[in-house]
Amino acid sequence: MSKSEYNTEDFVLDPEFRKWVLTNDPEAKRYWEEFLSTNKSKIQEVEKARKILIHLSQERFALPDSEIDLQWNMINDKIDHMEGLKRQTKVVSLDSWSAIQHHKEQSRQKRKRNFIRTAVFAFSALGCFIFAVWFQSQKFDDTQEVELSYETMEVPAGVKSNYLLPDGTEVTLNSQSKITFEKNFSGDIREIELVGEGFFDVAEDSLRPFIVKTQQVSTQALGTAFNIKAYPEEPISVSLIRGSVLVTNSEVSDFKEKLVPGEEMFATLDNSTWIKGQFDLKQALAWMNKTLIFDKTPFITTVHSLEKWFGVTFTFENDIPKNLFVTGEFKDESLKNILDGMSYSSRFSYTIDGKKVNLKFKP
Template structure:
């Protein structure tokens, strides 16, 4: 990302960082998540920089800009200098594809606590940086450097991301999912290895087939759009929206071509195939921030919520393994969903940070 040796002030003055904090999108979430994974020591600087950016934005909203007295205070504080570290953690339950979700993901890696004088310094530093922001202006974005011939994109729990590949194909990754592929698709085929769930819109290239390996199956296309769900220890689901695909076993000879509106359901290792009709709206609901349970086993529904909100759910006194739930929730908080489930099932629940306990009465 080219941001080595960045200070808190550097992050605050970086236009792409401010854009991510104030107006996050899928692309910026993936970019900054990767940076945090590669540079965990910078997390405290980023936390403080984020707090400062949000503080300055709030001041502008409330006061319409900096007053003359603010500017005088700013210059005084620049001369005095303040501490630049802040280890306050962000405890987020519902992750609406935001910068906060990326920072929450790495919260457990930091064990330092914020002292009183540093907390006071945050506000002083915010004022000091306000004027320097105005004077120094925008900085040019730096390009990401690829250090190997493999590219890996991974979305943390609670985050969904869209990636445009070098051939023009577009991949939307669900939370807790990963794709990897050779840079620039070197070779005779465009091969993708998927763990989790993704929706593909493939750019047509008759000379270079597009192949996705996931859940013990390989799906080959020339140009089409389809969804693959292949989380570990769960059934593999391939759903075709448009075009034509051929699905085959990675460790066998079984293969089938499917048409739009059709899908393949198989065991996690690619065995026990079942061809079936699919509901495209149901299959792609996750791309529109919508959770759909359709006679879904309760434990399966809870695993979905864990991935969606980045939490861990513990079931207490759960005995009915045949219990199933139905419901549709668009852009809802976890609390609202659990309240909704409570209308049909006698449960109580507690949410403490990222730990959720559901108690059956």
């Protein structure tokens, strides 16, 4: 049968389709995406089959022990009945040759019985699986709520990590950041919740939009690359590197902004300021290149950046001078080297004790 003639059950039972859904095999992915581009009428059935498979993979179907015993008893009874009919008409000779042949026949019959028993049970198991698939397809309703499971990937202070999501999207998380998402992306959308800063190189999937939620701001993309910075108690920024994204705000109903490469959306936490403009690519992605860049940055903001970057805590023996700003670029430098460089222009001394840094400003 041509796959263009498949119904939902056919897709579920197709080995290559199962490989695409359950293992995200690259070759299978390419094949089925090409199939969908030329068979758009099958998109709804493909999506339904995909949900059934994911649901089945989370709830492994297995026959209960009582049902297995019942199946075996039925098989044995049927075989015994067939053997009984044969014994009613069979006459066994008692001469030595016949006795030998009789024992051989018994051995053959025993092997035959075992083969029949195994074959019947195998077909019964296959029938149960097909029934389970059929039953799932009959009862499955898009409006039915299915218990979902979620995964969280978290990066501690002083660390940066790369991850590959189930759909092939590549994520790089900055220090003190985490993402939470539905396991296997089984829904109609690929939704990520981000706290902190992350760079997303999104895998294309025309069936399911990719959405990153950061507090009240949502960023939607299909196939693109962008950076989002959304640490608690800090302004949110969305910087688009490639493709296009749509930025919305759950607290501002009529707010929608589409960004093109090179554009950035900046928002304060209280929604009082929304700025759309160009951004410096080098500065936006500096953290991915192990580089800290400060450009007339308030000193306290610089300190917070160093705390996240190195996983340390700063304390101050006296007040930070007013209107103190920091400018400089530090690539893959140690905390000591950075503080040495800053101390000359900012006029402070410091001590480092493990994960604690103490600063004292000179009069």
